Amino acid sequence: MEIPDMSSKKLPCRPEMFDFEGISMTHFFTENWEKVRNFQSRPDDILIATYPKAGTTWVSYILDLLYFGNEDPECQTSKPIYMRIPFLESCFQEFSTVAGTEMADSLTTTPRLIKTHLPVQLVPKSFWDQNSRIVYVARNAKDNAVSYFHFDRMNMVQPEPGDWNHFLEKFMKGKNVFGPWYDHVSGWWEKKQTYSNLLYLFYEDLVEDTGREVERLCSFLGLSISIEEREKITKGVQFDTMKQNKMINHVTIPFMDFKISPFMRKAQSFRVGGVSTRNMAESMNAASVVDGKFVLKYFSCCINLHWLRSCYAAS
Incomplete structure (x- = not known):
């Protein structure tokens, strides 16, 4: 499949959110829903969900x-990652006639690597079957x-985020595309308890020791790689390296405004974040104190020690 020429396309109007199957969505992820729902997975497929x-990425x-x-x-230097690993539910008709399901069906690689942001209850049944x-x-x-706030600012196919305080209020109410954060992470965590072919990783662990998490992935997938290969991959996926890779950093996508923010900003956890990140997190702390419901949900989702630490971090 050739890389689509989208340079002449005009930026779309930002979409409105609406309720879809109980979560907030935009038409970019629902227009192809019948094909998403009926997507036929294969036993050797690997679904990347977040x-x-x-x-x-x-x-x-x-x-x-x-x-x-x-x-x-x-392929690493000639084909964008969004073509190598299709976004299953995406349907950006203003820019391409190829929906995520079609891209996935056209993959000739084995295994097929496919990504999704769907909450666990909306994942096509065939993946479980x-x-x-x-x-x-x-x-x-x-x-x-x-990170989601800055992403919404620069991504013209996302709803208008407003300022940080407005976005934060929506985030805490679960009114973002793909629904509440806490329902998403806890829903997939619960599924892990009954579905053995699910590996649950934490972003903070990837930041702390990428090589260790590469080993975890290999163990889960039944892959055997040499120490040299592991070190090569670990080096290749360091954030600064990926940020400079045009096939990874999404600069080929025209509906992202890189003058506002890069797609890849900082691969940091709150414990080592910059001043602006800490300030934003502190404002989230203050807002959480007011919203007791969010506090309870957040603590109920603290299924990782790093997360518990971030609850109490002041700076």
């Missing part, structure tokens, strides 16, 4: 290198909210 801005690239880095190295492998990545709410 809440938006929780490490999707990072883990996608790790998996891409694990399976195809040696087999098809030219085929016992497909799934890698889920969760990120603590504070970092996730800050």
Whole structure:
């Protein structure tokens, strides 16, 4: 499949959100819903699932290198990652006639790597029926909210985010595209307890020791790589390296305004974040004190020690 020429396309009007199957969505992720719902998975498919801005591209690239880095190295520098790893529910008709389901069906690689931001209850039934492998990545709410805010600012197919305080209010009410953060991470965590082919990773663990998490992925997927290969992949997926890779950093996507913000900002957790990140997180702390319901939900989702630490971090 050739890279679509989207340079002549005009930026769309930002979409409105609406309730879809109990969560907030936009038409970009529902217009092709029948084909999404009826998508036919295969037993050797690997689904990469996350809440938006929780490490999707990072883990996608790790998996891409694990399976195809040696087999098809030219692809790493000639084909954008969104074509190598289709976004299942996406349907950006203003820019391309190819929906995510069509891109996935056209993949000739084995296994097929496919990404989704769907909450667990909306994942096509065939993934469970085929016992497909799934890698889920969760990120603590504070970092996730800050990253999602900057993403919405620069992504013209996302709803207008407003200022940080407005966005934060929506985030805490669960009124973002793909629904509440806490329902998403906890829903997938619960599924992990009954579905053995699901690996649940944490963004903070990837930041802390990427090589260790690459080993976890290999163990889950039944892959055996040498120490040299692991070190090569770990080096290749370091944030500064990916940020300079035009096939990874999404600069080929015309509806993202990189003058506002880069797609890839900082691969940091709250514990080591910059001043602006800390300030935003502190404002989230203050707002959480007012919203007792969010506090309870956030604590109920603190299924990782890093997250519990971030609850109490003041700076």
